[in-house]
Structures are given as structure tokens and as C-alpha cells.
Amino acid sequence: MQVKSFEEYQQVYRKSVEQPEQFWEDIANNFLWKKKWDKVLDWNFKEPRIEWFKGAKLNITENCLDRHLEKNGDTPAIIWEPNDPHEDHRILTYQQLHDKVCQFANVLKNNGAKKGDRICIYMPMVPELAIAVLACARIGAIHSVVFGGFSAQSIADRIKDAECNIVITADGSFRGTKEVPLKSIIDDALVQCQSVQKVIVLTRSHTPVSMIKGRDVWWEDEIKKVETQRNMECPAEEMDAEDMLFILYTSGSTGKPKGVVHTCGGYMVYTGYTFSNAFQYQPGEVYFCTADIGWITGHSYIAYGPLTQGATSVMFEGIPTWPNAGRLWDIVEKYKVNILYTAPTAIRSLMSFGDDVVKGKDFSSLTKLGSVGEPLNEEAWHWFDEKIGKGNCPIVDTWWQTETGGFMISPIANVTPLKPGYATLPLPGVQPLLVDENGKEIAGNGVSGNLCIKFPWPGMLRTTYGDHERCRTTYFATYPNLYFTGDGCLRDEDGYYRITGRVDDVLNVSGHRIGTAEVENAINMHSSVVESAVVGYPHDIKGQGVYAFVVCPNLHDDSELTKKDIMMSVSRIIGAIARPDKIQFVSGLPKTRSGKIMRRILRKIAEGDTANLGDTSTLLDPAVVEEIKAGAL
Numbered sequence: 001m002q003v004k005s006f007e008e009y010q011q012v013y014r015k016s017v018e019q020p021e022q023f024w025e026d027i028a029n030n031f032l033w034k035k036k037w038d039k040v041l042d043w044n045f046k047e048p049r050i051e052w053f054k055g056a057k058l059n060i061t062e063n064c065l066d067r068h069l070e071k072n073g074d075t076p077a078i079i080w081e082p083n084d085p086h087e088d089h090r091i092l093t094y095q096q097l098h099d100k101v102c103q104f105a106n107v108l109k110n111n112g113a114k115k116g117d118r119i120c121i122y123m124p125m126v127p128e129l130a131i132a133v134l135a136c137a138r139i140g141a142i143h144s145v146v147f148g149g150f151s152a153q154s155i156a157d158r159i160k161d162a163e164c165n166i167v168i169t170a171d172g173s174f175r176g177t178k179e180v181p182l183k184s185i186i187d188d189a190l191v192q193c194q195s196v197q198k199v200i201v202l203t204r205s206h207t208p209v210s211m212i213k214g215r216d217v218w219w220e221d222e223i224k225k226v227e228t229q230r231n232m233e234c235p236a237e238e239m240d241a242e243d244m245l246f247i248l249y250t251s252g253s254t255g256k257p258k259g260v261v262h263t264c265g266g267y268m269v270y271t272g273y274t275f276s277n278a279f280q281y282q283p284g285e286v287y288f289c290t291a292d293i294g295w296i297t298g299h300s301y302i303a304y305g306p307l308t309q310g311a312t313s314v315m316f317e318g319i320p321t322w323p324n325a326g327r328l329w330d331i332v333e334k335y336k337v338n339i340l341y342t343a344p345t346a347i348r349s350l351m352s353f354g355d356d357v358v359k360g361k362d363f364s365s366l367t368k369l370g371s372v373g374e375p376l377n378e379e380a381w382h383w384f385d386e387k388i389g390k391g392n393c394p395i396v397d398t399w400w401q402t403e404t405g406g407f408m409i410s411p412i413a414n415v416t417p418l419k420p421g422y423a424t425l426p427l428p429g430v431q432p433l434l435v436d437e438n439g440k441e442i443a444g445n446g447v448s449g450n451l452c453i454k455f456p457w458p459g460m461l462r463t464t465y466g467d468h469e470r471c472r473t474t475y476f477a478t479y480p481n482l483y484f485t486g487d488g489c490l491r492d493e494d495g496y497y498r499i500t501g502r503v504d505d506v507l508n509v510s511g512h513r514i515g516t517a518e519v520e521n522a523i524n525m526h527s528s529v530v531e532s533a534v535v536g537y538p539h540d541i542k543g544q545g546v547y548a549f550v551v552c553p554n555l556h557d558d559s560e561l562t563k564k565d566i567m568m569s570v571s572r573i574i575g576a577i578a579r580p581d582k583i584q585f586v587s588g589l590p591k592t593r594s595g596k597i598m599r600r601i602l603r604k605i606a607e608g609d610t611a612n613l614g615d616t617s618t619l620l621d622p623a624v625v626e627e628i629k630a631g632a633l
């Protein structure tokens with residue numbers, strides 16, 4: 001599945017465009033199927049309807065686990081590094097991971113789980129999180145993992161939307177010096193959720209928790225029950241290629257987060273292929289992805305992609321800056337990591353601690369580096385290259401999205417010539433296209449536009465859970481017959497792609513996707529707030545910060561306290577990741593005569609670029625803008 005030279009990449013790419021079905025069929029033949037497909041692809045972007053490998057039968061966990069047992073059962077699948085460096089690490093071989101997944105799959109069955117059920121997972125970054133995910137897939141249940149930083153309200157929204165009947169969680173989680181009471185947050189969420197019958201609770205932090213009779217059970221007790229049945233086997237449920245594998249909620253420019261749906265066959269082929277090819281993974285290499293399984297990066301490139309390839313993955317529970325900013329480098333040294341895949345925000349944050357934290361660390365094991373989540377600015381690119389890669393490691397800057405399932409535009413390590421700040425070229429099978437505001441293709445090189453994809457790829461989303469129309473309008477209706485990414489993009493003279501950021505009302509804060517509408521809704525729930533508008537502004541570490549303009553007419557003396565109250569509201573309603581960095585109280589928002597908020601102007605003010613606000617002739621009340629400019633933070 002790996003191309004070995006740039007010439008080969010160009011050939012393979014051409015084939016993937018001219019004969020996409022043949023191309024993907026050849027790739028799919030590298031995986032284990034219980035039955036092969038009747039048809040490789042059936043599609044239209046109008047409805048949209050996308051079906052890959054229709055008629056094929058498989059279980060992704062047989063590809064992630066069983067397939068490796070005979071030859072590589074003793075190969076480490078997961079090396080787990082705890083939050084506290086003094087706690088023992090854990091290694092699970094493919095055989096051990098297989099057995100634990102089967103055991104827990106039996107636990108799920110004992111607790112009433114069956115094929116097609118939706119199961120919410122809200123857990124710390126411990127091996128049991130990967131085990132829970134794979135156990136769901138083993139029995140054909142659809143997992144919906146919710147990142148451990150989301151609030152009770154956010155979890156409740158997700159559980160209700162997917163009508164989950166089981167929740168898998170832990171007593172608490174450790175992140176740096178913080179302890180997060182996961183079970184208690186789940187308890188708060190479940191007050192609103194009638195569909196949940198069972199909560200399975202892993203012991204991690206030994207935080208006291210309240211266990212509800214008949215509903216809540218301990219992971220460890222349930223495992224004992226299946227152990228006594230001596231049950232380390234669990235037959236893998238036969239899944240159709242187009243059966244749902246998981247739902248993952250992500251933010252958009254409007255409304256509540258939507259449940260992006262990925263299916264079994266195409267997602268497996270796509271994540272396995274892209275992992276193998278872009279990172280040029282070789283057996284025996286140690287791969288470390290610093291993401292959390294709560295995000296798509298963790299799903300595709302900690303769990304499924306690497307496991308289908310029999311890779312050894314490091315899984316890290318903690319944060320890069322604790323106990324100190326050398327933590328990631330200590331992990332690299334400890335496990336002799338060969339491939340390090342991280343995010344620009346982490347790189348910038350570690351950069352800001354100065355060179356002392358990298359001095360004396362042994363990076364000699366590293367051969368390949370990767371980045372994901374937001375544009376990797378040139379300064380950070382060079383620092384990563386020089387200080388970590390020692391000028392010897394290609395930087396694989398992977399552009400992709402929750403919706404794309406896997407890498408789309410990305411260098412292939414040691415194959416694609418690199419350019420700092422560029423995601424470079426589309427991977428085989430990916431057909432990007434730039435369009436102008438009217439959807440007209442912008443051909444040629446040295447151009448910029450909105451990034452679309454014109455042909456399906458196996459890892460793409462199939463629908464948004466419970467609301468197919470929302471999937472259509474969000475991704476396939478802006479430009480007919482194209483998938484619209486929401487990103488702006490530049491294609492330079494060499495045909496290289498550089499992603500310039502979102503062109504919609506979605507923020508990218510430390511690589512986390514946040515809808516401005518969601519944050520505004522949360523702010524507006526505060527009792528003193530009349531209305532608000534949220535925009536992004538450039539932030540040295542986070543990439544973007546959250547800037548909120550808030551109308552609060554009866555503000556009392558203590559406006560600082562009100563700001564804190566508003567921040568607290570956002571944390572409670574969404575989660576701390578969406579908390580505004582800046583709040584400016586204003587007497588009104590700049591609106592057009594038809595009542596639309598002119599965000600363009602607010603964005604400029606937030607960016608500090610007030611000299612050139614562009615056309616303000618449609619403003620209802622220009623005085624408001626002057627006031628906001630004068631009070632800008």
C-alpha cells in the first residue's frame with residue numbers, strides 16, 4: 001500500500017483518478033473480509049448517497065486484532081504512559097489486547113448490548129478506552145465517544161441525539177494536576193437521558209462515586225463475571241461494509257454539534273491505507289500520536305488505522321506540560337519513539353518554554369514527524385524540524401477533518417518534497433478542487449479559493465446521525481455535486497496546497513473545533529446577557545482565541561465578576577475548551593438594516609485591524625462600531 005518514490009506517487013495518483021474503483025479495490029484487497037463486495041462504489045453527492053464495498057462482510061476488529069495473532073501476537077499493540085510519570089506504564093500485546101477486547105465485549109453483551117445499539121464512551125486516556133471502543137465494534141454496537149473535557153450538558157445532548165442505551169465511563173481521570181470527576185459528570189448528564197439503561201464504570205482515580213442500583217456497575221466486577229465463565233473469546237459480529245461503525249459529534253457553523261457517521265468497510269480501508277502510506281510505517285516502529293481518542297485523530301490514528309497495520313502505538317494519558325514542558329520528549333526517549341504525530345498548538349506551546357526543555361533529550365530514535373489540527377505556521381514548522389527532528393525527519397502535515405475519516409492532503413514521508421506551512425499534495429484517491437464564492441472552479445496554479453472535493457473516498461462521512469438533510473445542506477448543498485470542506489486554501493505555483501483556515505463560523509482553538517453559534521448560545525443563557533457575538537482572533541499558542549462581544553445592559557459595578565460568571569457558564573454548558581479568552585461588553589452589536597450581525601467587522605476589531613474595516617455602508621448604526629473600536633481589548 002506504500003508508494004516508494006515521488007514518480008511512483010504521481011503514477012499511482014493518476015491511476016487513482018482515472019480508475020478510482022480499480023485503485024480502491026486493489027487497496028481493499030489488503031484487508032480481511034468475511035465476504036468480498038458486489039460493487040466497489042455507488043454514489044451521488046446530490047442526496048448524498050455514498051456506498052463503498054457494498055455487499056462485503058467484515059468486522060474491523062478482526063483486522064485490528066485477530067489478523068495479527070498468529071505472527072505478531074507478542075508484538076506490543078499499545079504502550080500506555082500514565083499521567084504521573086512515577087506510575088508504572090503498561091504494555092498490551094496484540095494477543096492481550098485481543099483477549100481484553102473479547103472479555104469486555106462479553107461484558108457488554110451481559111449488560112444487554114447488541115448490534116446496532118449506540119453506546120456512549122466518556123473515559124480517560126487509558127487502555128480500557130481503546131478496549132471499550134473495540135469491544136463495541138466487536139459486537140456491532142455503534143460507539144459515540146465524547147471527549148473527557150466536555151460538560152454534562154454536552155454529553156446529555158449527544159446521548160439524547162443518538163439515543164444511547166449504555167454509557168461506559170470511569171470514576172475520574174487525571175490530566176496534569178487536575179482530577180476530573182467523570183462519573184459525577186455523567187450522573188448530572190443522565191438526569192436528562194431516559195434512554196440509558198446501564199452505566200459501566202472503570203476504576204481509575206479512586207474518587208468516591210455514587211453507584212445507582214440496577215443502573216451502574218463496576219467494570220472490574222463485570223470482568224470477573226465473564227472471567228469465571230472463562231470467556232476470552234467473543235465471535236466478531238458479521239457487519240455489512242456500510243453498517244455504522246461509530247458516531248462522532250463535531251461542531252459546525254450553526255446549531256448543536258452534529259453526529260458524523262462513519263461506516264465499517266470504507267473507514268477501515270481508508271484509515272489503514274493512509275496510516276501505512278503517509279507515515280510509511282515499517283514493522284517494529286514505535287508510533288506516538290499525542291491526540292485524545294475523544295477526537296477523530298484518536299479514532300483513526302491511535303485506534304483503528306495503526307491497529308489494522310499491526311503497529312505499536314504509544315497512548316498517553318496526561319498533558320505535554322506536566323510535570324514539565326519536557327514530558328513529550330521524555331516519552332519519546334523512554335519508548336524510543338520513531339514516529340511522533342502531534343498538533344501545532346502543542347508544538348507552539350512547548351516552543352514557548354525555550355530551548356532548555358529540549359536540551360539534553362535524546363531524539364535519536366525519531367525518524368518521522370507529523371502534525372494535524374490546524375495550519376502549522378512556518379516558525380513552528382522550523383522549530384519542530386530543527387529542535388526535534390534535528391533536520392533529519394520529514395514533517396507529515398496532514399490536512400483532514402472529522403468528516404473525512406482520514407488524511408486527505410498530506411505529504412508521504414520521505415516521498416513528497418516538503419514545503420514549510422504546506423499540507424503539500426492530495427493523497428492517492430483524493431480529488432481536491434478550489435472554487436470561488438459562486439462555486440465556479442478556480443483552475444490552474446497560484447490561486448486561492450474554497451476547498452472542495454469532487455469525488456468520493458472510502459473514509460468519508462455517510463450521514464449526520466438522525467438527520468440526513470443536515471448532512472446534505474452542510475456539506476453538499478453549498479456547491480452542487482461537491483463536498484465542501486469549510487476551509488479556505490491556496491494552491492501555489494507548484495500545485496502545492498496550503499490550508500488557510502475556516503471560511504465559515506467555526507473556530508479552531510488549540511486544534512479543537514468550536515462553533516461560534518454554540519458559544520453564543522451558551523453566553524446568551526447567562527441571566528444578564530441580552531445578546532452576543534463570538535469571533536476568533538489570532539492567538540500565539542492556541543492558533544485562535546475566542547473573543548466575545550457581549551451586550552449586558554444592566555451591568556453593575558463589578559464587570560470583572562460578570563465576565564467570570566459568563567466564562568463559567570460557557571464551561572458548564574459546553575466545556576472549558578470553549579471558554580472565551582476575551583469578553584468585551586458593548587452597548588450594541590453592529591448590524592445591517594435587516595438585522596444581521598456584521599461579523600466581518602467584529603473579526604477585524606478582534607484582530608486589532610481597525611484601520612480598514614471595509615464597507616460599512618450597510619450598517620444600521622455606525623456609532624456602535626466606533627464605541628466597540630474604542631473599547632477593544
Ligand code: PRX
Nearest residue numbers: 372373374375397398399400401402499513
Ligand atoms: O480547518 C481545518 C483544520 O481542522 C479542521 C477539522 O477539524 P476536526 O474535524 O476537528 O479534525 C481535526 C483533526 C483532523 C479542518 O477543517 N485542520 C486540520 N488539519 C489541518 C487543518 N488545517 C490546516 N492544516 C492541517 N494539517
